[in-house]
Amino acid sequence: MVQLFCADIAHVVADPFRDDHALQIIENGALAVADDGVILACDRRDTVRAAYPDAPETAFSGWLLPGMVDGHIHFPQTFATAAHGTHLLDWLERSIFPAEAAYADTPFAARAAATFVDQLLRSGTTTALVFGSQFPDAARALFRSASQAGLQLLSGLTLMDRGAPDVLLHDVARAEQLSRTLIEEVQGQARLHYALTPRFALSCSAEMMQLCGELARAYDGLYIQTHINENHEEITATADAFPAAKHYLDVYDRFGLLGPRTVLAHNIHACDAQLQRLQQSQSAVCHCPASNFYLGSGIFSLQRHLDHGVPVLVGTDIGAGTNFGVLEELASVYKAQQMQRLSLNAAQLLFLGTLAGARALHLDDRIGNFAVGKHADFVVVDAADDPGLSLRLSFCESREDALFTQLNLARPHHVRATYTLGRRYQPLGTKSY
Ligand SMILES: [Zn+2]
Structure with missing residues (x-):
């Protein structure tokens, strides 16, 4: 009818x-x-x-x-918004890793999945690229809740093998086995998509990133999501951990992690060489202004990304972000750009919350x-x-x-x-x- x-x-x-x-x-x-x-x-x-x-x-x-498209948000941080911490690395250690560890409890994680999906849909978001849990049953619960409620979900197991409490880590062999199982479960399901999710270079050894590159090549249609250039301390620590890399983006590039289905969150502090390489590889960048303000990370230059032809979408980045919906995030997008003398109009704001996300995720034949x-x-x-x-x-x-x-x-x-x-x-x- x-x-x-x-x-x-x-x-x-x-x-x-x-x-x-x-x-x-x-x-x-x-x-x-x-x-x-x-x-x-x-x-x-x-x-x-x-x-x-x-x-x-x-x-x-x-x-x-x-419907709004959220390009970056963390499921296991549903109950960690507005947690105190000084800046990114301190905040992760003090507030976020303990919150993420709670998802080891599968019944709790299943309830949290229903709440998370509910918060997105009731805020007007209908498609979201989501960092899943480190715990496979929790990551699975999120796919199940999204499917039941009608949310279009792109997500995957968050992969880390260092720099966090042991309970959140997987060695590379286990990460491979869990990832392959989840990918095969998700592939072919309507409005569900698998996203390989190496948290960021500081959480992942070279071998873990190598694995992500291999999996991306082994299966059709996978997405890759991670973080980049969010905070000065993080950038310095990454350069120390990967001394052979030309810059932060090059760390991911070396392992074959860039491409048209890759979304990198933040990219606040990026040199022109990185913007050029993003454009060449058609990797997308997700702008999360409320999170950037909350953690004092810096102000993202949309203009520089537009000038270089880098695809940009908008994300809420819960739990560093403070809005559960992209619709509400758009006001922070406006203010972040106003600070740099780029005055967005209604069309540009609406585009960033909808069609830009659909295009960056190659879903614009279906949504946007x-x-x-x-x-x-x-x-x-x-x-x-x-x-x-x-x-x-x-x-x-x-x-x-x-x-x-x-x-x-x-x-x-x-x-x-x-x-x-x-x-x-x-x-x-x-x-x-
Ligand atoms: Zn994030």
């Missing part, structure tokens, strides 16, 4: 950093969605209604936007906007129950201005509904632990 979803629609149909007409706003618009969750039409409501005269419809006030044939993944953002914001929006002179203001002031309670493949997500109640 075809269904119609009606509201003011906004989506991005091209790259707004190159095309001034990339943003499409359809006032009083409608999506027509087939039974299998695929978009049949996106147009003015009367036009769509004429094509599907008998279809039942659901109407919303507010905006209907594509409302082109016919894509998955009906969308979020309804509505300030009707927020009197202050409703009043503020009433002073906007155009729908584009209103979208810009809404994107900068979005809060989780503005998410009225999240749909994946045309089905409404039903948020969980509070779980006890």
Whole structure:
């Protein structure tokens, strides 16, 4: 049965950093969605209604936007947001490794997986590239929860063989065996994708990174995710650990870890040579401003990445980040770039939260906007129950201005509904632990 979803629609149909007409706003618009969750039409409501005269419809006030794409977030840090630490390495040791060790308890991890997926979907995120747990049953629980709830998930076992408590480490042989098992379980499942996840160079020996390169070549369609150039102490320690490498990126490059399915989080402190190599290899970089502010890591230059042609997407980086949803993260993206005199407009903000992520993950044939044939993944953002914001929006002179203001002031309670493949997500109640 075809269904119609009606509201003011906004989506991005091209790259707004190159095309001034990339943003499409359809006032009083409608999506027509087939039974299998695929978009049949996106147009003015009367036009769509004429094509599907008998279809039942659901109407919303507010905006209907594509589901957000989170390019970097940690599942085992669900309960570690706003933990105290001075900077990255101290914070990891003091607050994060103990939190991640708790996922050895499989029933706890299974409940945490349901909570994590719930937090993403109720914040309007419908696709996420996620650092899984170091514990295979916990990593497996995350895939299961995502599949049940409708979240499109790219994830994998977090791999570390040094620099953390023993309980979080795997030797290379065990890492290989666990990774192969999980890859084979996940491959072929709808809307699930496996991502090899060497935490970062300081957590992984040369042999562990060698293994990741070999696995990436052995299986089709795997992603690789890791961290890079987040913090000065981390960069110095990495240079000391890999003295033969030209720079931080070269550590990963030597083991065959760069390529169009690789996403590197942060890249705040990068020289031009690294940006050039990222572009050549078409590796993507994930911008996580709330995390960068929280840990005092620095300010990411979007302009330098754009100038070098490096694909960029946005991530929340929970637990260093402080927003569970990319929708709310966009306000931090705006401020981080304002600090460097790059003033993003509504089209560019919406692009970074949706189509840019879809493109960087090579999923733009399925998600990112409302082109016919894509998955009906969308979020309804509505300030009707927020009197202050409703009043503020009433002073906007155009729908584009209103979208810009809404994107900068979005809060989780503005998410009225999240749909994946045309089905409404039903948020969980509070779980006890
Ligand atoms: Zn991270």
